[in-house]
Amino acid sequence: MPSSQRGPGSGTPVAFRIGAVSRELTRAAVAAVQAPSVLNTQPWHWRIAGDAALLYADRRRRLAALDPSGRMLVVSCGAALHHACVTLAAEGAGFTVEPFPEGEGDLLAVIRYRGPAAPSVRAQRLHSAIPVRSSDRRPFAARPVPEPALERMRRAAQRVGAHLQLTWSRDLTDIATAAGQATAAMLSDPACRSELAAWVRRPGEGDDGVPLDTVAPPGARPVPLRDFTGTGGGPSITSEVDVGDREARYGVVVTDGDGPNDWLTAGVALSAVMLTATAEHLATSAMSDLVEREVSRRTLRHMLGGVGYPAIGLRIGVPAAGPAPPRAPRRPAIEIVEVVADPVPADGSPSGGAAADA
Ligand SMILES: Cc1cc2nc3c(=O)[nH]c(=O)nc-3n(C[C@H](O)[C@H](O)[C@H](O)COP(=O)(O)O)c2cc1C
Structure with missing residues (x-):
């Protein structure tokens, strides 16, 4: 559903809309909020723009003493990237991933939507595990891991x-x-x-x-x-x-x-x-x-x-008997996932890949 805003300096109302591809990528980024991270710092930021989801490191959340090089921060972001990819693959989205498109900066990866694909059964299995997984630091049951x-x-x-x-x-x-x-x-x-x-x-x-x-x-x-x-x-x-x-x-x-x-x-x-x-x-x-x-x-x-x-x-x-450990909290998705809406041209025609799918 397009929403109306004023165009910058023009006084003319401009419509914006979130295309279907952007929505799909947004869902993947929101699922990635559940990824594990060092000390649950959640050191990531997502920007969804048209057919691309950009994963940035949030260096303000780096552990300056424990992780001076930012190695664990990047490992954490890699876990978030995988959660997002699993979500897309489970939902039947085709995509490519480009790591470090700008060299070794804060932009860690870009996921680009490439059109529908057959949903992956393996990804669906992993995707179902996302809401169930949590760090279990209790002593394990005295049963061997198969x-x-x-x-x-x-x-x-x-x-x-x-x-x-x-x-x-x-x-x-x-x-x-x-x-x-x-x-x-x-x-x-x-x-x-x-x-x-x-x-x-x-x-x-x-x-x-x-x-x-x-x-x-x-x-x-x-x-x-x-x-x-x-x-x-x-x-x-x-x-x-x-x-x-x-x-x-x-x-x-x-x-x-x-x-x-x-x-x-x-x-x-x-x-x-x-x-x-x-x-x-x-x-x-x-x-x-x-x-x-x-x-x-x-x-x-x-x-x-x-x-x-x-x-x-x-x-x-093998997990110990008894209730699962409490879940660690997560920051609200609104603080982590930024969605750039696509402007709708004056004649209302679809513009670009994302809007075309709306
Ligand atoms: C890069 C990284 C390093 C971690 N290091 C430890 C660790 O040394 N000890 C530990 O108990 N948990 C560690 N964790 C688990 C996190 O503390 C945990 O993912 C976070 O608190 C969120 O909880 P959850 O895994 O239950 O969702 C680490 C996780 C990641 C991704």
């Missing part, structure tokens, strides 16, 4: 140009060492400690950050999770469950290079792996603490035989 599901997760990463390296029990010492190094580095850096504290929220407080009731309880686990409270303690959502992650599997998303384009690919792969796991009724939680500091990242790289660049760690398991 190998075929892990193989599907591995292939999901491969399909988007990254690798999911699954670790074995012999690697546990290295992963645990990396986690210990990460915790020590974080605790010894006052800037990191206060940044972490600034992004941890009381339940129901704010629309970003990590709510305390989603944070893992302390306790004996083979690989400790990020200590969000920085105290070695913290509120528990699982005080009755104590299986200590004995059957957890750990994975590392690995990329061939270590530049912004590779970080974006890593985020796409992280989302692909997590949504595949959710569709398999498995639970996951990301572990970027393992790679944020050089010391722990080196340990992982050594564990992987020096092949590729560890982009982010992942914990995978």
Whole structure:
């Protein structure tokens, strides 16, 4: 439905409308708000213009102490990009993705609509997992993760140009060492400690950050999770469950290079792996603490035989019995997704691809 506004300086009313293609791209960007992000910073901004959806990094949301290079910010945006692409593919939209069309700036990717396509069954499966997935930091059930599901997760990463390296029990010492190094580095850096504290929220407080009731309880686990409270303690959502992650599997998303384009690919792969796991009724939680500091990242790289660049760690398991963990909040889509309406020419004829579809 066209809406009327005054043309700039002309005094003449000009009609604007949101074309069907813009609406489809907007739906994809809104779905991407549910993507995981480091400390739930949601560091992205979408601009929908005609047949294109432009994904920008919102650098105001970068973690200056924990993520000075912006690597985790770009990984987070990659996860949002994948959520948007899955939504389009599930709905039968054909599209292309151009990463970093302007070089290494804030414009991370452009999705361009290319016309209708057969809806992808695989994408539909992943799309259904979007509203169900959430970070599960509770100790997992003492049941092994089925190998075929892990193989599907591995292939999901491969399909988007990254690798999911699954670790074995012999690697546990290295992963645990990396986690210990990460915790020590974080605790010894006052800037990191206060940044972490600034992004941890009381339940129901704010629309970003990590709510305390989603944070893992302390306790004996083979690989400790990020200590969000920085105290070695913290509120528990699982005080009755104590299986200590004995059957957890750990994975590392690995990329061939270590530049912004590779970080974006890593985020796409992280989302692909997590949504595949959710569709398999498995639970996951990301572990970027393992790679944020050089010391722990080196340990992982050594564990992987020096092949590729560890982009982010992942914990995978069968969810514990009981209610799912509370969901982390999201910022309202209106703050994140900007839609540029198409002007309607004076004769009312369709203008451009988007309006033509209205
Ligand atoms: C790049 C990235 C890094 C993350 N690092 C960690 C981490 O180190 N520890 C952790 O428990 N969760 C981590 N997460 C999970 C986020 O905290 C989580 O996605 C966010 O709080 C939103 O919650 P949700 O996943 O339940 O939607 C990370 C997620 C992303 C995308």
